[in-house]
Amino acid sequence: MSNYIMDLRSIVGNRPLLQVGASVIVEDYKGRILLQKRSDNHCWGYSGGSVELDEKVEDTAKRELYEETGLTANSLELFGIFSGKDTHYVYPNGDEVSNVDIVYICKDYSGKLKMQEDEVEQLKFFAIEEIPKEISPPLKIALNKWVDGKIKKQ
Template sequence: MMGYIQNIRKKIGHDRLIAVGAGVFVYKDGKVLLQKRRDNLCWALHGGVVEIGEVVENAAKRELLEETGLIAGKLELLGVFSGDNRMYTYPNGDEVYIIGIIYICRDFAGELLPKTDETVELKWFDIDDLPKEISPLNVVPMQAFVDYIKRTNP
């Protein structure tokens, strides 16, 4: 089934569009699970665009399952991210402004997928030793996540 964004792209090409994204940081035992994205080869949280009529939290859980194989239980809202730093041009030329609704997941089950159509690698990182190559849309949410974890889990 073709998603909303793919359908719109057929009509507007690479022009900038506004989208709502749902993302998840998976956290356990002082480590965060990140994915290396296939499109820009940067490390990122798990997430994607909310489809029309989809509950945002369900979109976050769906994206987590698709990208990692993990089934999310309870999600905790980290925050809503918007502003100039949410403009992005994908390597294929598609321009977006993504309002990101980001969650933390500590309650999950399942087996990690080795890779998917969107990811080349999944890896657990110590919260104090994160990679330098963070996907641009994830820089601000990543800092907010680290700050929150350090503040609430001394």
């Protein structure tokens, strides 16, 4: 969790916060998606995290991808911005957020997979038909849009 969000949490406790995040859907050369099993809710999702004060959103996306997976994004393509009731979430610790998630696609990356052990339980590439059902709730809308786009191209 970012320092900015942690600082706010020390003041407001678990009350709802508007949280701006930057996320990355990584696709490999086979068209598979990289997902990580989160250690906070034990659900699968793509890499991402909170934007720090004065940080560029693209820099957040690249930073979070590297921290969580060990991969460096060589280029990013804006996929979409997701917000509203479908991205509202209460974490297992009781922290409540209304997310604005700015999601990028990354097909051009380098590095070797290395998970961030305090946030990630597992990293794995999945074909569309293999994507687990246990998706982190605030990420479902974006992930479903990605899947729908891939199916339409087939």
